[in-house]
C-alpha cells in the first residue's frame with residue numbers, strides 16, 4: 521500500500537536527517553568549512569521533506585508514525601553511532617542518497633498506479649533532490665587529476 525511505503529520513506533528520511541546533522545557537527549579535515557556547510561545544507565534540504573511526506577500519509581487517511589522507536593523499526597537507512605572520517609561520511613551519505621533515490625523511483629510507480637498524481641509528482645521532486653545531492657558528493661569524493 522502506498523501509505524506503508526510513505527511510512528518507510530518518512531522513517532528513512534528522519535534517519536538520514538539525523539545522520540547528516542551528526543556529520544555536520546562532527547566532520548573534521550582540511551576542508552572543514554566547506555564540509556561543515558555541505559552537511560548543513562544537506563540536513564536542511566532533507567529535513568524540509570519530512571513534513572510533506574508525513575502529511576501525504578494523512579491525506580491518504582492513515583495516521584503517521586511519529587516516534588523514534590517506530591522510525592528505527594521502519595527505516596531502511598542504517599543508523600551511524602560512530603564518528604567516521606570525512607571521506608567515509610561522504611561515502612556513506614552517497615550510498616544513502618542512492619538508497620533513497622531508488623525508493624522514491626519505485627514509489628513514483630506505486631503512486632501513479634494508485635492514481636495519486638500529487639504524491640507521484642513529489643516523488644519525482646525527491647528523485648531530483650537525491651540525484652543532485654549524489655552528484656555533489658561524487659564530485660567531492662573524486663580525486664583531482666594531476
Ligand SMILES: [Fe+2]
Pocket residue numbers: 544560
Ligand atoms: Fe550548525
